[in-house]
Amino acid sequence: MKLVSFVQGQRQGYGAVKDGGIVDLSARLGPDGATIKDCLAHALGLAAAEVARTSADLALDEVTLLPPVPVPDKILCIGVNYADHAAEMGRAPPPYPTVFTRFADTLVGHGGALVRPGNSKDFDYEGELAVVIGRTARHVRAADAMAHVAGYACFQDASVRDFQRHTSQFIPGKNFPGTGGFGPWLVTADEVADPHALTLVTRVGGVERQRGRTADMIFKIPALIAYLSSFTTLRPGDVIATGTPAGVAAGRTLPPWLIPGDSVEVEIEQIGLLRNHVSQEG
Structure with a gap:
């Protein structure tokens, strides 16, 4: 997967790139995937399964890309x-x-x-x-x-x-x-x-x-x-x-x-x- 963090309007989220768009994982994975750090730690398998069965929610040109991990601890x-x-x-x-x-x-x-x-x-x-x-x-x-x-x-x-x-x-x-x-x-x-x-x-x-x-x-x-x-x-x-x-x-x-x-x-x-x-x- 290609995981991105993004801003759309006033909302910040993260997702996976698919077919030129983004599957919005931050809206789909629940507590185990509340942030991209949570996803990396606990929910990469869930994320992959969600991306496989889901169409893109957003176009890449609808969002502003952030660093993939916006605020790393280190x-x-x-x-x-x-x-x-x-x-x-x-x-x-x-x-x-x-x-x-x-x-x-x-x-x-x-x-x-x-x-x-x-x-x-x-x-x-x-x-x-x-x-x-x-x-x-x-x-x-x-x-x-x-x-x-x-x-x-x-x-x-x-x-x-x-x-x-x-x-x-x-x-x-x-x-x-x-x-x-x-x-x-x-x-x-x-x-x-x-x-x-x-x-x-x-x-x-x-x-x-x-x-x-x-x-x-x-x-x-x-x-x-x-x-x-x-x-x-x-x-x-x-x-x-x-x-x-x-x-x-x-x-x-x-x-x-x-x-x-x-x-x-x-x-x-x-x-x-x-x-x-x-x-x-x-």
Whole structure:
């Protein structure tokens, strides 16, 4: 299934994409599926059965798409997780995953605006594969980790580079409001045979800037879940952004920073295409 969260008028809901429309699951699943987090934790089977026997309730163009999980409890991002990106940034591949956090108010859905802040022009793109947790995970072994994955989505980990470089901590440059694209939907794990065999492409204004293979991650998804769950509890709806391949603006001699009016796309095979535009902070 492709699960989406949306706003229609004054109402927020979630559902599954079917035949170019949306089966409104938030109106159908009851207490076990009251929110998309509840659905991921308790009702994916019920949701699949409902989608199989039901026609779409809404057209996609009737709604505004939100991030698939609008307010994750945790957004854990992995830095320099591709060797070619580590090299372009002048960093050695790390011995452990480089982890930083994002806040929920940084996220925007498909079609929404990535907001270039008023106090920096060093606004960079980073296309990534996001992993969404479906089962609570604490002290999980890598061999068991994939059973805790609900699905996958495209992620735009846009970065404010000068703030990122103020110290060794990445958090300031990763947490300006409206800088994290996420969507357009969450593809459930049963539809992705191997998340480490996907091509990821980032385009700005239709021009390809990044192309990588998820096979080239330094730390694969099972290792990330094992490491993260060793120090925190991962819960349904939590998001892991797994890192970006080479090609970012900051790795180029004349960085082609994002500017207002740019269109930015992250496309991952079997997952979908996330498109955002860049606006200027008012």
